[in-house]
Amino acid sequence: MVDCSAIQAALSAKLDGEPPGLEDTVIEAHLANCEECRNYYNRAAELNRMLNFCVAEPRTLTPPDLSAIILAEVEPEWRKHANARVIGAMLSRVVLVILGVAYLAWGVIQLGDTTSISVQEDPLTSRLVAEAVAFRFGLAVGLFFAAWKPRIIAGLLPVFATMWTFSAGFAARDLVFGVADSQTGWSLALLLISTVVLALAWVNSFGTGVFRRTWNSLNATPA
Incomplete structure (x- = not known):
């Protein structure tokens, strides 16, 4: 019989996009009968969503070309x-x-x-x-x-x-x-x-x- 620690480790790996090491049917059957693991999964999933929301996507910002503006201001002077x-x-x-x-x-x-x-x-x-x-x-x-x-x-x-x-x-x-x-x-x-x-x-x-x-x-x- 699979214990809660193994199920929770599998759930954590699954949320991280890694192989869980257990069959999905085994995990789902355990979650159906274990309130503690369901709560663990819900908290972990919520935390994972929050982390994904907070991590900013890298952006490539191209600074505007200000040379024309600078030259227009400097050249007359x-x-x-x-x-x-x-x-x-x-x-x-x-x-x-x-x-x-x-x-x-x-x-x-x-x-x-x-x-x-x-x-x-x-x-x-x-x-x-x-x-x-x-x-x-x-x-x-x-x-x-x-x-x-x-x-x-x-x-x-x-x-x-x-x-x-x-x-x-x-x-x-x-x-x-x-x-x-x-x-x-x-x-x-x-x-x-x-x-x-x-x-x-x-x-x-x-x-x-x-x-x-x-x-x-x-x-x-x-x-």
């Missing part, structure tokens, strides 16, 4: 910044040319003044004026090249910034002693404007990260 950089680079390069012309004209004017200075009578003044003319011609050529090839601004910018810094210091000294004149002020202003425009042209041509990239390259250790 990117184009706006790109256009602003292009316009800024063009304007700053034009201003560099104008500043170069200003230095060139100033040098030509000073060169004309040298004709009234006798080299024999005042060699020191003549030499200082000649050096000032060469100085302004050199700055003009540097600005012209910077407008033509913005990559060289990385080398010119420290030169202009240093010249303005020292010139500002000497101008402050002259101001304290009361010997400063309008030419000193114009020279300082032109140097400062040139330095600022060089920086703007550099940033507009190569982006705001150009200072960080240049600093990193200067501090890079050769392999």
Whole structure:
């Protein structure tokens, strides 16, 4: 005679989809006469239905393609910044040319003044004026090249910034002693404007990260 434990094991296997190990007629005959096994079967069947209901079927979710939406939002902003950089680079390069012309004209004017200075009578003044003319011609050529090839601004910018810094210091000294004149002020202003425009042209041509990239390259250790 089959006992309850064997019947319940067979019922559990049957609910799990496994071979029960007993004939169905034997199981059914036992259930007809055993209330305990019927209750066991009902509870097990109910639990099995609950488990099958709670287990979620695997789903394959295909995420929506958002690239078109993202590009539609980003592209106008990117184009706006790109256009602003292009316009800024063009304007700053034009201003560099104008500043170069200003230095060139100033040098030509000073060169004309040298004709009234006798080299024999005042060699020191003549030499200082000649050096000032060469100085302004050199700055003009540097600005012209910077407008033509913005990559060289990385080398010119420290030169202009240093010249303005020292010139500002000497101008402050002259101001304290009361010997400063309008030419000193114009020279300082032109140097400062040139330095600022060089920086703007550099940033507009190569982006705001150009200072960080240049600093990193200067501090890079050769392999």
